[in-house]
Amino acid sequence: GEAVITSGFDLPAKYIIHAVGPIWCGGGLNEAQLLHDCYINSLRLALAYSCQSVAFPLISSGIYGYPKDQALQIAISAISEFLMHHEMMVYLVVYDKSAFALSEKLFSDIEKYIDDHYVEAHEIRKRRRELEPYEFQQMSDVQAVIVEKQPYVSMTVVKEKPALEDIVDQLDETFSQMLLRRIDEKGMTDIETYKRANIDRKLFSKIRSDKNYKPGKATAIAFAIALELDLDEALDLLGKAGYALSRSNKFDVIIQYFIDQGQYDIYEINQALFAFDQNLLGE
Incomplete structure (x- = not known):
């Protein structure tokens, strides 16, 4: 679990951290704690040397034989634990999908x-496309009959249209305003919120300082997850940024699944998104 730091030598990095990972011996020799300590000690070194970012491989998952799925969970746990108290960009480099294998029950x-x-939504859209020409013809026939039987009557209704300035002055709260209000209502701090959303401090500062800031969809969803909003609340927040969750989009359906289940661990959600070849949440 120990780690030391040296210069980057000829590599495109300022420093190299050398960590001693445990050899897998079945799990009964404190391997999990030793692996956890590898990440924490390495991160503390990076912090001591003022590193703004650090990249890790999946320690001990190669020739040391640590099961990749367990190694991944320990890495995520240790890194997220560290990041709750410190600011740093941490990359976890994974070379194949086997490490991201979900439990059989969760995947199914x-x-x-x-x-x-998702399939139901596509079937509805297909039926709608098939019915549209028929419905259009039926409506045309009905309209033709009405035109033939009704006498011509000319009526003009004059409505006073609101001025554009009046409409603009009556805008609802923006995404930024709703986000900050929700944070206060949940009794959370800014730091707790953006860390749970897997968002960096700079981006959060932009959102806080600009009430009209429009985030990307993944960022908006990440904040809904961090705040543990139910589906209606999440849709309300997304709507402020001009987004929605669609049943015809696999990414959206997976997000809705986790919200429906009340599961708000963003790292677990990202594992599921990765397993289904979707974009991830956060930065």
């Missing part, structure tokens, strides 16, 4: 949820 539950919602 998400897959079933996608089948029940």
Whole structure:
């Protein structure tokens, strides 16, 4: 679990941190704690040397034989624990998807949820496309009959239109305003919120300082997850940024699954998104 730091030598990095990971011996020799300590000690060194970013491989998951799924969970746990108290950009470099294998139950539950919602939405759209020409013809026939039977009557209704200035002055609260209000209502701090959203401090500062800031969809969803909003509340927050969750979009359906289940661990959600070849939340 120990770590030391040296110069980057000829590598495109200022420093190299050398960590001694445990050899997997079945899990009964305190391997998990030793692996956890590897990450924490390495991160403390990076902090001591004023590193703004650090990249880790999945320690001990190669020739040392640590099961990749367990190694990943320990890495995520240690890194997220450290980041709750310190500012740093941490990259976890994974070379194949095997480390991101979801539990069989979680994968099958998400897959079933996608089948029940994503496929259903596509079937509805398909039926709608098939019905549209027929419905249009039916409406045309009805309109033709009405035109033939009704006498011509000319009526003009004059309505006073509101001025553009009046409409603009009556705008609802913006995404930034709602986000800050929700943070206060939840009794959370700014730091706690953006860290749970996997967002860096600079981006959060932009959102806080500009009431008209429009985030990307993944960022908006990340904040909804961090605040543990229910589906209606999440949709309300997304709507302030001009977004929605669609049942015809696999990414959206997966997000809705976790919200419906009341599961708000952004790292677990990102593992699921990765497993289904979707973009991740946060920075």
